[in-house]
Amino acid sequence: MTAIRQMTYRPFGHGAAAVETMTFGRLRELNDGGTQRADFHVLAVVDAGHGSVTVDFSVHPLRERSAVWIAPGAVHRWDDIAGVAGHLVLFVPTAPVSHAARELVASPDVIAQWNIPDADWPFVDAARNHLLLEASAPPVDGPAELPEILLSALIARLRPPHGEASATNPVFRLFRAEVEAHFREHHDAGYYARALGYAPRTLSRAVQRATGRTAKAYIVDRVVLEAKRLLAHDRLTAAGCAGTLGFPDASNFSVLFRKATGMPPGAWQTSVTVE
Structure with a gap:
């Protein structure tokens, strides 16, 4: 691991949206190869390419149709992502609006990396694309909850696995x-x-x-x-x-x-x- 570096992601400031998105191409432009430790969630969906991400000192592969979830506070580093294509969704812990998504976000034991089953991919892809579209829309007057609603839908479609088999106890x-x-x-x-x-x-x-x-x-x-x-x-x-x-x-x-x-x-x- 390298010593502390400048933050790769744009921090969520006062008045900022609760959900932000970026491409792996933009991540490459900002990433200096150092470790990161954010106070928000980082969720990534990989469309193509191979690489790796180190999360809390364990190395996880990046490959086509894989997903990564980095919880707030986790020390992580993106490695070998020159050929990786896909998107990252950055969101604060209170962003999801559904009860199930909020419970999952609050859990400290979500697996950092998993492969998205082929049968689930069309639904994940559609949910991700709808979120990207709404996140890029110009601001409007009044409540703007669509990105948070669509984030909850994406989380539901991704079905992140848990590390603790008996977490329902x-x-x-x-x-x-x-x-x-x-x-x-x-x-x-x-x-x-x-x-x-x-x-x-x-x-x-x-x-x-x-x-x-x-x-x-x-x-x-x-x-x-x-x-x-x-x-x-x-x-x-x-x-x-x-x-x-x-x-x-x-x-x-x-x-x-x-x-x-x-x-x-x-x-x-x-x-x-x-x-």
Whole structure:
């Protein structure tokens, strides 16, 4: 990974549309090869060509009729996209208007890349083209919700897969949302059991069924992922990560990070950074 660079995408500012689109050709013009970390969603549909995108330190192939979903906060880098054709849709988390689309957007475990089945492609293509048409229309007076409505339709047609097979477990879903909101301050599974009003054993069983991991391991994985993002993109030191992630000192953070990754934070940072 490279150090922090200027943002490839145009940030959403005050008064900006909730949904923006761009081609891979425009992405190539703006992309400097560095890592990106946006506070909005990036959804891409590939029409042709081959390349790759690295999302949170995992490399995913780009190929004809594949889709990519990069959630806010994910560190990512576009690689080898010289021959890739298609479109990207950039949208804020509140843009989708349908309940199902909003729930999916709020989920932290959408798969980053998947192939669109042949039977689904005509519907995905039509939904994408309709969104592109409306997004390019001149502004009009009054509410302009069509792009948000069509974004919801595109998401429904794409049917993004989930990483957690048992994400419908209500106890786990509450736990997952609570961890996402508070992992920077609380690393103890007992805190989440108390906050949600469940016995620790009940919470542990629910998380184990959904993920195959203990509640504590799930929390540690989320903390370590954020630490990797801060080390690779923001270029924080171990002490900086410790302060940001609620550890009393750099030593406590380094012990947890090394146990999870097999490397001290500084060595891991060097291994993924190209100056």
